[in-house]
Amino acid sequence: MDVFLKDFFPDVYQKESSVKASDDQYCKFDSQILTLFTSSLYLAALVSSIGASMATRKYGRRPTMMTSGLLFAAGAIVNGLAKNVVMLIVGRLFLGFGIGCANQSVPIYLSEVAPSKYRGALNMMFQLFITIGILIANSLNYAFARLIGGDMAWRLSLGGAIVPGLIILLGSCFLPDTPNSEIERGNYGRAKDLLLKLRDVDNVDEEFNDLVEASEKAKLVKHAWLNIFKRKYRPQLVFAVCIPMFQQLTGMNVIVFYAPVLFKTIGFGSNASLLSSLITGFVNMLATFASILTVDKLGRRKLFLMGGTQMLICQVVITIAIAMKFGEWEPRCDFLVPTLVP
Template sequence: MAGGVIVADSGGKQYHSHVTAYVIVTCIVAATGGLMFGYDIGISGGVTSMDEFLSKFFPSVYRKSKDVTSDTNQYCKFDSQLLTLFTSSLYLAALVASFIASTISRVFGRKVTMFGGGIMFLAGSLLNGFAQNVAMLIAGRILLGIGVGFANQAVPLYLSEMAPPHIRGALNIAFQLAITTGILIANLLNYGLSKMERNGWRWSLGLAAIPALIMSIGAIFLPDTPNSFIQRGQNDKARQVLQNIRGTEDVNNEFEDLLEASEVARLVTNPWGNILRSQYRPQLVITLLIAFFQQLTGINVIMFYAPVLFKTLGFGDDASLMAAVITGLVNMFSTLVSLFTVDKFGRRILFLQGGIQMIICQLVVGSMIAAEFGTSGQGDFSRSAGNVTITFICLYVAGFAWSWGPLAWLVPSEIFPLEIRSAGQSINVSVNMLFTFIIGQVFLTLLCHMKFGLFYFFGGFVIIMTIFVYFFVPETKNAPIDEMNKVWKAHWFWARFIPDNAAGLGQRKSSTYTPLV
């Protein structure tokens, strides 16, 4: 049984599993749902910096961006609520869609939800590519948002439920890797298509149809998860899929635990009401705060508006788009660090190290901008100051990419018990999308009014969230997804909320994870 592991517990049960090609392929295909999200994050900022796009849809912003008079305030050149609505409307739609997706995911399964997300995203990309006015742009963004809400609801759950416990972190982070890959592809396309004399922005927006097609077609051929089959009363299919993804027919112990978790889930007729019960307090609080803090790192300021931000700092059109490509490359390759370390070193150490790195970088970037522009917003970055600023922005992106980027999707998807898992993931997605919308909508206005202090503002939240992780987020690596109550029961603070008879406790108070020889 080389290449597998035994998960043994003090109650005498053992889970046998291998890292099979079957589970790897299915998780990679599912994770491509992140391409849609990432492509949109990357493409919107580049498109809003293209002159043809701005002059057609936002002429007042275009005129202000070309104003080179001496009294031009660099901080305020792109301040427009209508322009930011183009970016942020997607996330408001995703927030609402995530609640609908929760019910669809629970009743019809994860793969149906992913397929629906791909189709909606495809429709939105086509509408944006052929847009003739702002109304068509916003309508397309709303359809894209529904697709993102569905995909972000279903894909992390799918990955957590399919993966063996000892590589669950790595396979789940494949979703974040797909997001960063989508951002990089979008940045590269923006750089190339911006050189077209006409309609480069149409190609940038319309090519979002490609990741949507990959997601839709892939979902057709994917199996659903064992948990989802059991939840819908299809136990034979659940056992077959479990045997396929574990690479062995000896899945009785794990299958029994899944059935036990499902029986508990069936007793819960109102997951939205039950999630407020005290025994689910640890999962709910941690999910709410992780989703909130992820957006208050300020990362989407960089991802959404990288070209606009770099143009604000005095970079030319080509240089600003190339700087966005560089940050996209850093983002993607840094995510690989998390992929290979999360199941070895655990979630907490990445959260903490990434937080410290981001704090330092935000202080440096804010100070560099303050030194060059001051509070007046007038002047130009010197070449050396610009290079230093880009370097620390890249270090900031790297710290996020191997910590709060992937872990904010991984941890909430693995900590909820089956009976409230879909509801919990919806809360994760909706809080994330709500604050993504808020930050996306107000960033350019905040930059205009808070100036360089905006980077200190986000840095302050990173300090708070790093302290929160240190005291209140337990380590979840290697813990079987339906035995997670043991993690809370062992925590100094959260143990008080977990009843002694909670599912997954019983006589099995602790688990060990021993590699097969």
């Protein structure tokens, strides 16, 4: 929102207001502070995910989920009441810590409480509702900007994150921990009672014994982090690292988080750029629905290849569109040296 940029990133706002859509926009909005504001969330998530993985294993999935909700709420409060950029970044750090805790605990919790035949579907629902959450957030941003405006608009957008944060926090209070987690901590009686309740059957001995055996075998594994570098695990390791890494290197997160600024550079107004972000979130949600409906019919590999092809085509189209819009250009950022001509 313009009022947000004016308050916290006036240099970006001035550059945005002084250029025309027909001008070459390359590096017009380069701001290290704005970049720090955005990327601080990812840095915090990276750091906290390491600690959260150990906490999830030692203390259980439920306490880690509760912690994530508390951190989300704290970050929303700090951001909503922000008076300066430092408060904004601190709030983003809290949100990043919450993401790290949630990403470590929630998928594991879903996998461990779900019956085996519904496990894949429930984990895909996790991704689906992430895209729905993005869509709702973009919708609220647009609504607040159009209907309220002023400082209160961006404060509601940032502070509104307290609502889902409190839902996670309070909802986790009513959830039991998983049988797997109880077994890991030696609470076998509690684990069996939970399994009986979750499966709603009279006898769970077979599944319970499998869980105990798996836990005992896992405890015998030494130097687990070193083991994944062994030759026999190398293909899985390469896929586990390269697929998400190259997915991020496509720049999708830049499009999602900087969408309003990016759309403004090609001539969209302030509200129109927020609306474009809303459209991006809507398409993202629809694509997730489509993948859920077709993954079992087409298979993981075909869907993966189709998604990669679509991303490649879109990247080429975007490059051509920018080249046609702005023609020849030379980089104006100090950290880029060579002259590039599309």
